[in-house]
Amino acid sequence: MGRRDVTIYQVAQAAGVSISTVSLALNHPDRVSPKTRDRIITVAGELGYRPGTTVSGRARSRSSRIAVLAPFSSYASYRTRLVGILETFGPHDIEVVVHDTPPATESASPLLETLPVRGDVDGLLIMGVPLGQEGADRLHRWGPPTVLVDAVNAEFTSVTFDDEQAGYLLATHLLGRGHRRLAYLHEPYRPTDFTSAGLLRLNGVARALREAGSSEPGIEDLVLAGNDVPSAQACAAEFARRAERPTAVIAHHDLLAAGFLSGLRTAGIKTPDEVAVAGFDDGPLAEAFGLTTVRQQFAESGRHAAELLRSLIETPQQSPLRTLLVPRLVVRETT
Incomplete structure (x- = not known):
């Protein structure tokens, strides 16, 4: 049957x-x-x-429909990637359906397992959400061609950023400026088997410190109350009141770095004379704050992932490909 x-x-x-x-x-x-x-x-x-598909939905069978899942509400970077995706699919009469998902850091079980079974999409882009085995099995059984972004599964084509190398680059830069006691500023997260981008960056920082060979290299964990500017500002206010503190702070992403930098300035702490601050991503905010950061090509990665998905739709039986994007250090006034 x-x-x-x-x-x-x-x-x-x-x-x-x-x-x-x-x-x-x-x-x-x-x-x-x-x-x-x-x-x-x-x-x-x-x-x-x-x-199956609905009569009304697929009466337009000459066009295609793509579903995109990502934590859009939590991270602006995925909205920028979406711009690249829309730019790629737009000229080809491909409809894009967007699904917002919770960030993996807020979940005790961050793996994407309970993926809806959809018969009305021709392709799927999953961004920033790790795919578990149940979710992978469901996709193989039901799903359309799928590309992962900021997540890796050996069974699927993926586009990822070398987060550990990004952390290593920033820490190496700060060590070269004479800093030996660093702090890593990040959003709260629940302990899981999943290694998030933030933790990969922290691993890179730790590797640079180990390689420095200093007698007392170290890194302090600064956990924020939330993933927003007010939380970073509040953390900076507490940080400024310390008699002893790290001389450099690396934030998980530029929005947190900007909030922390704002809080330091309010407290009268000079950057980089008293405390150096750096982040990750490099968007307009980093440029406006003169923030040292690591650049990610968000729109470009969205375009690349979209092109890979188009290729999979046209030729479904391709072997999985993994694209690893290389980070680039951007040095500005805050370090």
Whole structure:
């Protein structure tokens, strides 16, 4: 029996559940218990069922539809990547459907497992969310061609940034300026098996310190109350009141670095004379604050990921490719 012959009614009957439960398991899997979800997915897979497209939605079959998942509300960098994606797909009459996701740092289980099963998209871009094995299996069974950005899974084509090397570059620069006691400023995160971009950057900083061979190299962990400017400003105010403090601060991204720098200036702390400050990303904010940072080509990475996805849609049976983007240090007045 081909998948076009199988209905949701047959899946529900074979799985021993209601039609509405099947619909939830496929479209809103986080609202169904893992045991029930797995049973439905297994049965649907055995029957060869895949959700079809709506008549109205696919009557326009000459065009394509791409879904993009990312923590857009939490990080401006993904919105910039989206610009590159839209620029690439726009001339090809490809519709882009955007889904906002929580950041991995706020979840005790950050791996993307409960991915909705969609029959109305021709390709999928997943940005900034690590893909777990269940999610990978679901994509292989149901999903369209998929490209990961800022996440790696050996089974999928991906575009990533060398975050550890970025941290290494910044720390090496600061060590060259005579700093030996550094601080790393980052948003709060829950301990998980997933290594976030922020932790990879911290690993790079630690590697540079180890290689420095100084008798007392070290790095202090500065955990913010939130991922925003007020939290960074509050942290800077507390930092400025210390009698002893690190001489350089590396922030997880430029927005936090700018907030910290603003708080230092309010407290009368001179940068870089008393404290050096650096970040990651290099957008207009970094240039406006004269911030030393590591440049990421966000729009370019979005365009590259979109081109890879277009290629996969045209030729689905390609082997997974991994693109690793190289960081570039940008030195300005804050160090």
